[in-house]
Amino acid sequence: MSLSDAPEIRVGLAGFGPAGSFFHAPLIAATPGLRLTAVVTRDPARAERVRADHPGADVVPAAQALWDRCDLVVIATPNRTHVPLAAEALKAGLPVVVDKPLAGTAAEARDLVRLARDHGLMLTVFQNRRWDGDFLTLRRLLPELGEVHRFESRFERWRPAPKGGWRESGGPEEIGGTLYDLGSHLVDQALRLFGPVSHVYAETDVRRAGVRNDDDAFVALTHRNGTRSHLWMSAVAANLGPRFRVLGSRASYVKWGLDPQEERLRAGERPGGGPGEEAGWGAEPSEHWGTLGVEGDARQVRTEPGAYQRFYEGVVACLRDGAAPPVEPDDAAETIAVLEAAVLSATRGQVVPLPQREE
Numbered sequence: 001m002s003l004s005d006a007p008e009i010r011v012g013l014a015g016f017g018p019a020g021s022f023f024h025a026p027l028i029a030a031t032p033g034l035r036l037t038a039v040v041t042r043d044p045a046r047a048e049r050v051r052a053d054h055p056g057a058d059v060v061p062a063a064q065a066l067w068d069r070c071d072l073v074v075i076a077t078p079n080r081t082h083v084p085l086a087a088e089a090l091k092a093g094l095p096v097v098v099d100k101p102l103a104g105t106a107a108e109a110r111d112l113v114r115l116a117r118d119h120g121l122m123l124t125v126f127q128n129r130r131w132d133g134d135f136l137t138l139r140r141l142l143p144e145l146g147e148v149h150r151f152e153s154r155f156e157r158w159r160p161a162p163k164g165g166w167r168e169s170g171g172p173e174e175i176g177g178t179l180y181d182l183g184s185h186l187v188d189q190a191l192r193l194f195g196p197v198s199h200v201y202a203e204t205d206v207r208r209a210g211v212r213n214d215d216d217a218f219v220a221l222t223h224r225n226g227t228r229s230h231l232w233m234s235a236v237a238a239n240l241g242p243r244f245r246v247l248g249s250r251a252s253y254v255k256w257g258l259d260p261q262e263e264r265l266r267a268g269e270r271p272g273g274g275p276g277e278e279a280g281w282g283a284e285p286s287e288h289w290g291t292l293g294v295e296g297d298a299r300q301v302r303t304e305p306g307a308y309q310r311f312y313e314g315v316v317a318c319l320r321d322g323a324a325p326p327v328e329p330d331d332a333a334e335t336i337a338v339l340e341a342a343v344l345s346a347t348r349g350q351v352v353p354l355p356q357r358e359e
Contacts, residue, residue, distance in 0.1 A: 131310050
C-alpha cells in the first residue's frame with residue numbers, strides 16, 4: 001500500500017510501558033502526518049492513561065488487532081517479543097518501527113531485515129539517542145579533535161534498590177539487563193562515529209540482590225580504523241562519570257550529564273507542545289555544556305539542541321517520499337552483533353574477534 005497520498009498515516013502502538021507511554025506515543029502525537037489510532041495494552045491502569053492522554057486512540061488487547069486498522073506498527077513490547085511481533089506485522093504487509101534492541105542475536109536481526117526487504121517494507125529501529133544533543137555536538141566537533149584515539153562513553157544511574165520487572169528479574173530469554181538496554185545506545189553511537197569493530201572485550205556483573213540480569217557492564221571495542229571505544233553502563237554508579245570523554249590527536253571533548261529530552265518527555269512535555277516549546281525543545285542549559293581543547297587551554301562549547309522528533313519525521317519521509325529510514329535496519333543488526341560478542345566475551349573472559357561481513 002502506498003502512503004504517499006494518504007492524508008495521514010494511522011499508527012498502531014504495541015505496548016504502553018515506559019517506552020510506549022513516555023517516548024513513542026508522545027513523539028507520534030507530535031509528528032505531522034501521523035495519527036495514533038490504536039494502542040495495545042491489557043493493563044487497566046495503562047488503558048485509562050491511553051484514554052486520558054490520547055483520546056482518539058482505541059485500546060486493543062493484542063497486537064494482531066492492529067493489522068487491519070493501521071498503516072504502521074510500532075513495537076514497544078518486552079524485548080523477547082520484538083522479533084516475533086515484527087515478523088508477524090511484516091507478513092501482514094505493514095511497515096514496522098521496533099524499539100531497541102531489535103533482537104537478541106545478530107542472526108535473528110538479519111533474518112528480520114531480509115524479511116522486510118523481501119516484502120518491500122520499511123523496518124527501522126528506535127535508536128533515539130542518535131538525536132541526543134551531546135552526540136550531535138560530538139559529531140560536529142570530530143574534525144577539531146584530530147585522530148580520535150579513545151572514545152569514552154557512559155550511561156550510568158544510581159539505583160541501589162531494584163525496580164523489579166522483566167528487565168532485572170527475568171532470565172536470559174527476556175533479553176534484559178543493562179548491556180542490551182543501555183548498551184544498545186552506547187554501541188550504536190560508537191559505531192556511527194568510528195565505524196565497524198574488529199574485536200570486543202566485555203565484563204558484566206550482577207551487583208544487587210534479587211537481580212538476575214547484568215546491572216553493571218563495561219565494553220571495550222577496537223574499531224577497524226584504530227579507535228578504541230570504552231563504554232560503561234550501570235545501575236549502581238554511586239558517583240557518575242562524564243557522559244563523554246573523547247581524546248584526539250589535537251584536542252579532547254569532555255561532557256557531563258545526560259541529554260534532557262527523556263526527562264522532559266517523562267514530565268509530559270513534547271516537541272511543539274505549546275508556544276515557544278519547539279525553539280527550546282532539547283536545548284541544554286549553558287552550565288551543562290561540554291569543553292573542547294587540551295589541558296590548560298579548553299573552552300566551553302554550546303550543546304546542539306537534542307531532536308528526538310527527527311526520528312518520526314524520518315519515518316514519515318520514508319513512507320511518503322521513499323527516503324531512507326531514519327535508522328537503517330542493517331545498522332541495528334550490526335549493533336546486535338557487537339552486543340552478542342560482548343555477552344560471549346564476558347562469559348569466556350576473553351577478547352572476541354568480530355568477523356568482517358561481506359557487503
